[in-house]
Amino acid sequence: xxxxxxxxxxxxxxxxxxxxxxxxxxxxxxxxxxxxxxxxxxxxxxxxxxxxxxxxxxxxxxxxxxxxxxxxxxxxxxxxxxxxxxxxxxxxxxxxxxxxxxxxxxxxxxx
Amino acid sequence: xxxxxxxxxxxxxxxxxxxxxxxxxxxxxxxxxxxxxxxxxxxxxxxxxxxxxxxxxxxxxxxxxxxxxxxxxxxxxxxxxxxxxxxxxxxxxxxxxxxxxxxxxxxxxxxxxxx
Numbered sequence: 703x704x705x706x707x708x709x710x711x712x713x714x715x716x717x718x719x720x721x722x723x724x725x726x727x728x729x730x731x732x733x734x735x736x737x738x739x740x741x742x743x744x745x746x747x748x749x750x751x752x753x754x755x756x757x758x759x760x761x762x763x764x765x766x767x768x769x770x771x772x773x774x775x776x777x778x779x780x781x782x783x784x785x786x787x788x789x790x791x792x793x794x795x796x797x798x799x800x801x802x803x804x805x806x807x808x809x810x811x812x813x
Numbered sequence: 814x815x816x817x818x819x820x821x822x823x824x825x826x827x828x829x830x831x832x833x834x835x836x837x838x839x840x841x842x843x844x845x846x847x848x849x850x851x852x853x854x855x856x857x858x859x860x861x862x863x864x865x866x867x868x869x870x871x872x873x874x875x876x877x878x879x880x881x882x883x884x885x886x887x888x889x890x891x892x893x894x895x896x897x898x899x900x901x902x903x904x905x906x907x908x909x910x911x912x913x914x915x916x917x918x919x920x921x922x923x924x925x926x927x928x
Contacts, residue, residue, distance in 0.1 A: 706855075736916070738919070744921060745817075745904065745919045745920055745921040745922050746856070746904065746906075746919040747919070748916055748918065751916060791855050791856075793855075795917075799861055799868065799869055800846065800848075800858035800861060800869070800871075801846075801848075801856070801858065801906075801917055802858075803855030803856050803857070804855050805853075805854055805855050806853070806854070806855050
């Protein structure tokens, strides 16, 4: 079956630090991969996506590259801000009609 | 495009009571999904609709849960005889065309607390 594994949090960084949140997946075929972000008290918002191997999704300074050889979709940002503090979810869609999510990684950015 | 809306945003009920949640998807989105998210976990799929047809249900969806989408627009999720284990955030999402693996857009969720 499909599964997504994320690094456990919380991840605590100082403002302007480099961010990496690891995500690996298990799936047959060719899933699409997503990062969603959940700010405190809000619903899930799509951050970025990639639909095939070697695609790079990017948005708001965040990037993730679909690596089929390592079944990974790690999220990166070169310089985090306090406003990036949120919970980040990696997810896959694999023709199963639903998204399969990882457990989420809480990011805390300190000024 | 007003986004996915859900009502109510919060619900507190006593064990054994019935509750109903509503979701209004983005207009012209033909797919509608329900997920459940417990504290500290990622969302888990419950069920989805293609227009008015309910095409798949998760094993998480016990007999006490029922979902409808009568006219292919808004959807309701009802939980009968609520239990404390039903306390969670219930998320609704919609998408336009699964063949293109279109993105699912989420509503703000309904947080349920069963006392």
